[in-house]
Amino acid sequence: MPTFLSNISSKLPDATTSIFAVMSKMAHEEQAINLSQGYPDFPSSPQLIELVTKAMREGYNQYAPMPGIFSLRGVIADKILSLYGAEYNPETEITITAGATQAIYTIITAMVQTGDEVVIFAPAYDCYDPAVRINGGKTVEIELKAPDFKIDWQLVKASLSERTKMIIINTPHNPTGTVMSKDDMKQLEDLVKNTDIVVLSDEVYEHIVFDGEAHQSVARFPGLAERSFLVASFGKTFHNTGWKMGYCAGPAALMAEFRNVHQYNVFSVNHPVQRALATYMKSSENYLSLSEFFQQKRDLFLSAIEKSKFSFKPSKGTYFQLLEYKAISNDNDIELAKRWTKEKKIASIPISVFYKQGVDNKYLRFCFAKSDETLMRGAEILNKID
Numbered sequence: 001m002p003t004f005l006s007n008i009s010s011k012l013p014d015a016t017t018s019i020f021a022v023m024s025k026m027a028h029e030e031q032a033i034n035l036s037q038g039y040p041d042f043p044s045s046p047q048l049i050e051l052v053t054k055a056m057r058e059g060y061n062q063y064a065p066m067p068g069i070f071s072l073r074g075v076i077a078d079k080i081l082s083l084y085g086a087e088y089n090p091e092t093e094i095t096i097t098a099g100a101t102q103a104i105y106t107i108i109t110a111m112v113q114t115g116d117e118v119v120i121f122a123p124a125y126d127c128y129d130p131a132v133r134i135n136g137g138k139t140v141e142i143e144l145k146a147p148d149f150k151i152d153w154q155l156v157k158a159s160l161s162e163r164t165k166m167i168i169i170n171t172p173h174n175p176t177g178t179v180m181s182k183d184d185m186k187q188l189e190d191l192v193k194n195t196d197i198v199v200l201s202d203e204v205y206e207h208i209v210f211d212g213e214a215h216q217s218v219a220r221f222p223g224l225a226e227r228s229f230l231v232a233s234f235g236k237t238f239h240n241t242g243w244k245m246g247y248c249a250g251p252a253a254l255m256a257e258f259r260n261v262h263q264y265n266v267f268s269v270n271h272p273v274q275r276a277l278a279t280y281m282k283s284s285e286n287y288l289s290l291s292e293f294f295q296q297k298r299d300l301f302l303s304a305i306e307k308s309k310f311s312f313k314p315s316k317g318t319y320f321q322l323l324e325y326k327a328i329s330n331d332n333d334i335e336l337a338k339r340w341t342k343e344k345k346i347a348s349i350p351i352s353v354f355y356k357q358g359v360d361n362k363y364l365r366f367c368f369a370k371s372d373e374t375l376m377r378g379a380e381i382l383n384k385i386d
C-alpha cells in the first residue's frame, strides 16, 4: 500500500530484523533442524496447561490487577527469599510482566533519559541497545573476550562516567553460556558503591545453571539488591516462551518508577496464566529440577559431537552452546549460519550480531532445549561438516 507520508523519521534508522526472526523463518522455509532461536521443541507441563484452562473456566478472563495478582507476587517473593535470602515486599517490589522483554523495555524507559549512558557487555542480548537508544540514551559496550568471555572489571571501571545511569548484566549469559561468579558480583558491588548507578540484572536463565554451581542473583548481594531491577522469564523456566510471561523485582522506590511506565505500556498481563502460575510455582521442584534436566541435554549434545571438527567449552548455564568453527571455515558467521541452514539443514545463531561492531570470532550458537531425538539428528549433521 503506498503511503502519503514522504518523510518518516525513524527512531531506529539502523535497525534490521532481529536475528531470531530471520533464522527461525529460514529454518522453517528450508525445513532445517532449528537450533537457532531459544525455545523448547517439547511441550510445557500438562498440569500447568490444565491450570490455565481451569482459570479460564472459572472466569479469570478480565484484567488482572495492574502489578499482577497478589498470590503470584507472593510465591515469587517466597522463592527469592528461600533461594537468595532477600526479602522483597510483594505489594510494592514485584510486578508481573509480559515476558522479560517487556520488563527490560519498561525498566529502561523508566530510568534512561537523554544523554544517559548504559554499560552493556558484548556479545549482548539484542533488546538492550535499541531500548536505550529509543529513550535518548547511549550504550557503552564492553567486549567479553573469547574464548572465556570473562568480565574485565578494570575496563568496566574505566568506562564509567558522570553520565553512567545503568549497568546491564546477564547471568547465566546468552549467547555465551558463561555465568558470573561470586567474585564478579562483589566486584560489581564495589564498583557501584556510593554512585547513583542502577543495575538491570537479566536473570532469565536463573534456574538453568550447570555442574553444581549456584546462581549468583543480585538479590544475594545487599549492595546490589538495593539498586537493582531483577528480571525473570516464566517462558524460559516453564517451557512456554509463547505465553510471554515474566516478572521484575526491585526496591520499592525503583519499582514505583517501573509501575509508572508499566501501567501505560501494558497496564496488566495475562490473567488466567497468572492464576495458574501462582499454583504451579508452589511446588519448587517445578523449577529446581531444571538445571539437571538441561544439563543432561547439554551432555548428550556435546558427547554426540565430540568427534566433530568444532571446538567448544561446555556451557555453564542457559540452554545454549557456542561452537567455534575456525577449523572448518573462515567464512563470516552470518553467511555461514544462513548457508548451513540451506545446505546442511541445520539452523544456528551467528554471534557477531550481538556486538555493535560485528566482531566475528567464528562462533555459532546452538540451542539444546530440544528433544533428545532432535539433538541427535542435529549432532549427526554437525559431525559430517568438515
Ligand code: PMP
Pocket (backbone or CB within 6 Å): 038, 098, 099, 100, 101, 102, 125, 170, 174, 202, 204, 232, 233, 234, 235, 236, 241, 244, 245, 246
Ligand atoms: N533476556 C535474555 C538474555 C533472553 O535470552 C531472553 C529470551 N528469552 C529474554 C531476555 C526475553 O525473554 P522473554 O521471552 O520472557 O521476553
Ligand code: GLN
Pocket (backbone or CB within 6 Å): 018, 020, 021, 036, 037, 038, 039, 174
Ligand atoms: N531469547 C531467545 C534467544 O536467545 C529469543 C527470543 C526472541 O526471539 N526474541 O534465542
